[in-house]
Amino acid sequence: MINIAVLGYGTVGSGVVEVIKTNQDIVNKKAGEDINIKYVLDLREFPGDPVMDILVHDYDVILNDPEVEIVAEVMGGVNPAYQFVKAALEKGKSVCTSNKELVAKHGPELIEIAKKNNRNFFFEASVGGGIPIIRPLIQCITADDVTHITGILNGTTNYILTKMCKEGLDFDTVLKEAQDLGYAERNPSADVDGFDACRKIAILTSLAYGKHVDFEDIYTEGITKITDTDFKYANSIGCSVKLFGEATKVDGNIYASVAPVMISGDNPLFSVNGVFNGILVNGNVLGDVMFYGSGAGKLPTASAVVSDIVDAVKNLNTNIAIEWTDEKLELADYKTSEKKFFVRVNGTVADKLSEVESAFGKVEVITLDELKDEFAFITEVMSENKYEEAAAKVDGIVTRIRMGN
C-alpha cells in the first residue's frame, strides 16, 4: 500500500479524492499498488464530509510522516505551495501538482531537488487540465526540432470568445454570463488578461527547449479589447479570434507570446470551442500534432493529477528525467516577430485606402455593409516594429489583431 497526502481540498483537491474513490480498482491496478489517501491538508473544516476523518491543518504532520510517499499539491498559488513542495521533495517524497504558477516559477529547482533525492516532481495537470501534453512533449516528441507550439490554454477566455463569435455578443455581457455560470472568477484578470495562459506557454516552451523561460519575459496581451465588431469582420471572412499562447522558433530564435489571434477554418484550433483547450505542436519532421480536451474543471484536472500519482507509484525509487534546466532561455525580441495584421480604421475605403497603403504597402480590404464609416484591412507579413511604424502614420486606427496561419 502506498500512502499519499492531498494538499488543498478545493475544486481540484476534492476532485482528486473523488477520482481515486470512484476509480479505486482501476487506479490500484494501473499503479500496481493500493493507493491510500492518508491525509488531506486544508485550513478549513468540512463538517459532515468523510474527508474530516483524514483532514489535517498542520503540514508538518504530513511532512514528518515517513509513511507518506507521495504528495499531491493542488492548492494553487506560489506560497506556501513552493515551501510545502520543496520540503516534501527534500524529505524524499514525490510530488504531483496541478499548480501552473508554481511550476512556471520554480520548475527547474523542484525538478532538480526531485532528481537529487531520486524522487519525482510531476505536473501533467499544470497545462491543459486533463489533456496529456507534458508527457507527450517530453517523452514522445523527442525526434523533432519543435518549430511551433500554439495553444488555446485557457478555457475561460475560450468560452468567452466562442460565445462572442457564435452569438454576436459583446465582451462585458459574455464575461458576466461566464461569471454567473462559474466559468470565470469574480476577479477575471488572471484569465482575461492572459496571465494564466502566459504561465502555461512558459512551461511548454521551457520543456520544448530544455531551458527556463521566465514568464515575465513573454509578451502578454489579453482579450479585453476584442469586440463584437471584430467578430463581425472575422466571421465575414470565415475566421475566428482565439487567445493563443505561442512559441515559435525562427532561424534559431525563439519567440513566445500570449495574444488574441485571428485564424481561419483551416487551422486545426479553429474548432476548439467553449471551455475546451487545444495545443498544436509542430515538429520539423513530425509536422502538426494536436492535443484537445477539457483544459480545466474539477474531474478532468484531477484525472491528470491522479495519473501523475499512478506514475509516481510506478517509479517510486526511480527519477524520471525531465530536461528543464535553470539556464535562462533568452527569448528573441517579440517586436521583431513577423505576421500579418488585421486592422480596423475609421473612414471610407475611398477616402482612406491610399493613406493606408502608403503606410502599410499593399493590403487586403474588408468591408461590412452595416459599417459605413469604417473598414478593415489585412497587411502583408511584417514585424511588430514595422507594424507600429506604419500604424503611427495612419490616423483613426481603431484596433489591430494579429493574424495566425
Place this chain on the structure above:
Amino acid sequence: MINIAVLGYGTVGSGVVEVIKTNQDIVNKKAGEDINIKYVLDLREFPGDPVMDILVHDYDVILNDPEVEIVAEVMGGVNPAYQFVKAALEKGKSVCTSNKELVAKHGPELIEIAKKNNRNFFFEASVGGGIPIIRPLIQCITADDVTHITGILNGTTNYILTKMCKEGLDFDTVLKEAQDLGYAERNPSADVDGFDACRKIAILTSLAYGKHVDFEDIYTEGITKITDTDFKYANSIGCSVKLFGEATKVDGNIYASVAPVMISGDNPLFSVNGVFNGILVNGNVLGDVMFYGSGAGKLPTASAVVSDIVDAVKNLNTNIAIEWTDEKLELADYKTSEKKFFVRVNGTVADKLSEVESAFGKVEVITLDELKDEFAFITEVMSENKYEEAAAKVDGIVTRIRMGN
C-alpha cells in the same frame, strides 16, 4: 555511443535514417547518448545511396553483433518481422517497431519477452503514425475507466471520404485519384476494407483494457459501399461519413468495430480531414481528449520510431511495464451493440413511410429535392439485431450507415 540497426529500407526505414541524420544533435541530446546507425537490413541494393556503406542482407550479422543495442523493425508484415523481433529481444536488444500487423498479432508475447530480458518493445508508430497515442494511453490516461475510443485510424480512407464529401465525387473516381497520388495502394483492400484500421483499434483496445483483443474478433466493414449519394444526404443534415475504429464499454461489456459512421459537426473528429488521423478517447472522469496529426507518411511515422529509439536508449536496462497480457479479451457480441441508423429506401415518403415506421418505429425523414424516387430516414437507438429484424420487413432498402454521436 549506442549502436542501432534498422530492418527495412523502404518508406519508413529510409525515413528513420533521414530523421536521425537531420536531427542528430537533438536526438543525441534527448537520448543522452550518441545514436549511431550501424546497420540497415534490406534484401535490395541501393547503388549510390550512402546507406550502401552500412547495408547488410543477412540478419544474423545484426543479431550476433553484441554492439547493436536497439533494433528498429520497419519492414511491415508478420513474417519474417516476427522471427526477427523475437530473436532480437531474446538476444537482449530492445526493439522499436511501426508494424501494426506484428503488434496486433504478437504484441503480448513480444512485450513479455522484452520484460523477461529487461529490455523494451516499443510501438508508438504502429497506430496513428506520428501522433503520440500509445504512451498517452498507457502512461497518462491511467486514472480513468476508458469508456470509448473512437479513431480515424487510416489516412487513405479518410482522404477518400473527405474528397467524396467535399467534392461530390464517387468512390471509384477518388480511389483512382488517390492511387495516382500514391495515397492508396494498387491493391487497396487493406485500407478500403478496413483491415488496417482493424489492427489499430485492436492494439488500442488491448492497451486500454490490458488484455489481448484478437483482431479477427472485431466486426470490420470498409468504405467501398459508401456512395456520393450518401454524402448528399449527409451534407444536407450537416453530417459527414468517417471510417471509425471504435471500442466502447457499456455496462462492463466491451464492443469493438470498424465501420463507416455518419457524424455531425459537433463531433471533434468531424474536422479531421484528408490524410490526417484523429483519436478520441473518453474516460469516465477525464471526459473527451483527442489526439490529431499525420497518421502515416514517411517522416511523421519515422519521427515516432525515432522517439521510441530515444526512449529505448534512456531506458536501456530498464523495462517499461506495458500492461497487455495474452489473456484473451472476450468482446461482446457486436449484434447487441446499440446506435441509430441512417437508412436509404426506394419509394416516396407518401407511399413508404407507414411501412418503414411499422418496422422501425418512429423515424426522422430526410428527403433530397433531386431524388424523387427514394428517401432516407434515421432510426431511434436500436441494436444491430433489431435493425436487421426491422430491415427484413421493409422492401427496397438501398443502404444503411451507422450514426455516431
